[in-house]
Amino acid sequence: xxxxxxxxxxxxxxxxxxxxxxxxxxxxxxxxxxxxxxxxxxxxxxxxxxxxxxxxxxxxxxxxxxxxxxxxxxxxxxxxxxxxxxxxxxxxxxxxxxxxxxxxxxxxxxxxxxxxxxxxxxxxxxxxxxxxxxxxxxxxxxxxxxxxxxxxxxxxxxxxxxxxxxxxxxxxxxxxxxxxxxxxxxxxxxxxxxxxxxxxxxxxxxxxxxxxxxxxxxxxxxxxxxxxxxxxxxxxxxxxxxxxxxxxxxxxxxxxxxxxxxxxxxxxxxxxxxxxxxxxxxxxxxxxxxxxxxxxxxxxxxxxxxxxxxxxxxxxxxxxxxxxxxxxxxxxxxxxxxxxxxxx
Numbered sequence: 001x002x003x004x005x006x007x008x009x010x011x012x013x014x015x016x017x018x019x020x021x022x023x024x025x026x027x028x029x030x031x032x033x034x035x036x037x038x039x040x041x042x043x044x045x046x047x048x049x050x051x052x053x054x055x056x057x058x059x060x061x062x063x064x065x066x067x068x069x070x071x072x073x074x075x076x077x078x079x080x081x082x083x084x085x086x087x088x089x090x091x092x093x094x095x096x097x098x099x100x101x102x103x104x105x106x107x108x109x110x111x112x113x114x115x116x117x118x119x120x121x122x123x124x125x126x127x128x129x130x131x132x133x134x135x136x137x138x139x140x141x142x143x144x145x146x147x148x149x150x151x152x153x154x155x156x157x158x159x160x161x162x163x164x165x166x167x168x169x170x171x172x173x174x175x176x177x178x179x180x181x182x183x184x185x186x187x188x189x190x191x192x193x194x195x196x197x198x199x200x201x202x203x204x205x206x207x208x209x210x211x212x213x214x215x216x217x218x219x220x221x222x223x224x225x226x227x228x229x230x231x232x233x234x235x236x237x238x239x240x241x242x243x244x245x246x247x248x249x250x251x252x253x254x255x256x257x258x259x260x261x262x263x264x265x266x267x268x269x270x271x272x273x274x275x276x277x278x279x280x281x282x283x284x285x286x287x288x289x290x291x292x293x294x295x296x297x298x299x300x301x302x303x304x305x306x307x308x309x310x311x312x313x314x315x316x317x318x319x320x321x322x323x324x325x326x327x328x329x330x331x332x333x334x335x336x337x338x339x340x341x342x343x344x
Contacts (some may be wrong), residue, residue, distance in 0.1 A: 002163035002183065004223060005042055005119065011210075012040040014095065014143040015123055023171075024125040024179060027140070031168035033183045040120050040145055044159045044187075049115035052155045053085075055193035057326045063088040063201065063237030063295055064310070065321035066098065067280075068128075068146075069104035074312035081327050082308055086191075087151040088201035088237040092118070095143025097136040098128050105149045117159035119187045121203060122170065122180035127243075129178050131282065148187045148201045148238070155192035156199075162186040162223040164204065164216040186220055186238070188227060194248040195331050196232035197300065200224065204256075206241045207291040214243060214255040221263040228308040233300035236265065236326055239293050239321060247274040247291045260296055270295040270302035270326035278310055280317045293324045 015038045023034040035041055062084035069092045071074060079087055089108075093099040109116040124144040127133045150156060169182030186202035205217050220236075228234055245252035249268050257267070275289035295302070308323040 001166055004163070004227070005044060007043045008046045008159065009043045010045070010047060012043060012045045012094070012145065015040060020123065020125055020144060023181060028172040031181065035167060038123055038164050038181060039042070041182055044161055045118040046114070046156070046159050047096045047109070048155060049109070049113060049153060051113065052115065053153045055154050055155065055191055055197075055244040055330060057330055059086060059330055060084050060325065061086045061088065061235055061237065061295065061328050062323050062325040063293060064323040065090045065203070065293060065319060067091050067319040067321060068093050068099045069108060070099045071318040072102070072104065072107050072111070074318045076108055077313070078308070078310060078318070078323065079112060080107070082323060084325060085153050086199055087112075087114070088199065089149040089151060090201060090203040090239045092147060092149055094145035095141055095322050096124060096128070096146065097139035097141050098132045101125065101142045103125065105151070109151050111150065112153075114151040114153050115156060116149050116151045116185055116278070117156050117189045119147050119161035119185055120145050120182060121147040121185050122182040122334070125134070125179040126177065144277035148185065148188050148203050150187050150199050152191070152199070157187040157192050159187065159189040160227065162188055162220060163215070163228065164202070164219050169205070169207070184216065186223070186311065193330060194228060197330060198228050198232060198234045200234065200236040202236060202238040202240065203238065208227040210244055210254050210256070215258045217259040219223055221259060227261070231299055233330070234265075234298040235295065235300060236297070237295040241292055242294070243290050245266060245291045246288070249273050252291070264298045265296040266298070267294055267296050270297055270305050270328070271324060272307045274307060276307055276322045276324060278317045278320050278322055280320050285320060289301045293321055295324055295326050297328060300331070302326045303329065
């Protein structure tokens with residue numbers, strides 16, 4: 001199993017294009033040799049906001065699988081409208097032809113007035129999935145990075161990447177023609193706040209089954225327990241690919257939920273019922289839809305959950321996942337009341 005990644009960089013280096021070309025043609029058992037030669041797979045890109053806000057008694061948290069984050073202006077408008085202080089972001093590109101060869105996380109964070117911590121999940125050795133290969137056949141990737149991020153208007157401390165598998169699944173042809181270096185992961189960071197609060201953005205495997213997702217959940221919980229002091233608050237969110245969860249909050253048909261429940265996480269107060277998938281303009285995916293995207297809290301209360309349609313001003317989908325959001329109560333209001341009572 002890969003180790004937690006703690007090394008930080010202001011900017012992740014672009015992989016060597018010759019190395020990536022060689023990796024694309026290498027045998028299936030060569031993954032680890034090539035992945036070890038890509039520094040971006042072993043660091044966190046961490047950039048603070050120009051103006052950082054103090055954490056208050058309430059924190060609006062949104063989690064969104066932005067599906068490459070291809071649509072900059074509509075994505076910024078969507079997240080701005082949620083009122084989010086923190087965004088747990090999955091599926092964001094850096095230097096991919098399919099998303100305009102932009103640094104999509106930087107562009108979004110700057111538009112929202114936020115800082116960010118970004119980790120690479122995959123280095124793409126091609127243009128993407130079958131649709132993207134067709135749409136961008138005459139283009140090239142500048143970097144080929146694809147990963148997850150935490151965006152915040154508050155200061156982020158101690159950002160790390162938590163690997164959720166051994167890596168190499170997508171390199172060995174499990175997903176058809178979309179060959180990649182890397183593996184599933186979660187981003188974690190601590191908010192600079194008087195009461196400890198950790199944020200985790202997770203993305204579980206899509207080409208998998210419920211038992212494997214539960215195993216990834218166990219690895220995630222074990223890493224969180226290593227990183228987070230006992231009693232500290234945790235907000236966990238992202239795309240859990242829970243294909244057997246059709247929208248009910250009471251008894252989702254996935255063993256992953258038993259893993260998280262036994263680890264002290266709650267999902268009832270921070271999620272609205274119903275599916276979170278959406279059909280894209282190309283007509284995929286099609287119903288029936290599942291609830292893939294979730295928020296979970298531990299040692300932190302939540303309220304006002306919502307699922308927000310990921311569409312632009314014309315109603316066209318900008319991702320095949322909707323946004324999930326909730327208000328997390330940081331406990332600062334109670335703490336201040338107690339302090340005021342003592343001083344009185």
